[in-house]
Amino acid sequence: MERIGVIGLGSMGYGMARSALAAGFEVIGEDLDAARAARFRAEGGAAQTLSGAVGSLDAVVVVVLNAAQTEAVLFGPDGVVAGMRAGAVVIGCATVAPDFAREMEARCRAHGVLYLDAPISGGAAKAADGRLTVMAAGTPDAFAAARPVLEAVAETVFALGDGAGAGSAMKAVNQLLAGVHIAAMAEALTFGMTQGIAPERFVEVIRQCAGTSWMLENRAPHIVAGDYAPRSAVTIWPKDLGIVLDIARGANFAAPVTAAALQQFLAAAGMGLGQEDDAAVAKVYARNAGLVLPGEDAA
Structure with missing residues (x-):
């Protein structure tokens, strides 16, 4: 495998594209934001457009926001699958959703194209270092075709099934936990403030205690620094936790903790915080309790 396309050069996709470049691939990067695509070309990405080179690609990595965007880039008016x-x-x-992944696999198969259901986890820093975790499912042929790319962008690849859907199901489980942990971190940090515990002291102590989590250790320092530049934006969570709840309803499964966390992210979006880092959900709690977070002006 020598030539691949990466569609979606956001915080995760850009890092993945750079990791593939570092591994020796010729990489064509494409994004709705022309400046991102131009930046990637300036850093070593191929000069061709994806539409002009799609027939020569060994793999197309789709790192867009949601199912609608995935379907559009694969099967829309300028969709790539027909030319692969x-x-x-x-x-x-x-x-x-798992059903959507299975649908994409079937539609790709009709064109003779393989599909690997391969949601990712790890954040922008691990994407840039080629150290992502991939929760993958697909046919043995799809795994074989994708393996060189996976080796370039991931530290850990879990093979979860021989057909699409299982990877997306596992990602939904992960997102349930991740979203709940962020909301719980924000609740605990601001609760601590009501008891005179400064946010920096909260981070120092709790990260050494049983109540810690990866999300707490990663996101709480953003609050301490008053830095809400979006590594992962608030708007991600209404989408992802919405997917979790849709799947849960289909399984007749109650997920009340997930629903409660979702409401906090919706409240943050309603406050105009949708494009801030998802740690900004702490501002919902702070507003309701009359607290002033680090870096915020007292009103």
């Missing part, structure tokens, strides 16, 4: 050669592979990395 037989035996090439689509690596679908967006968080989507």
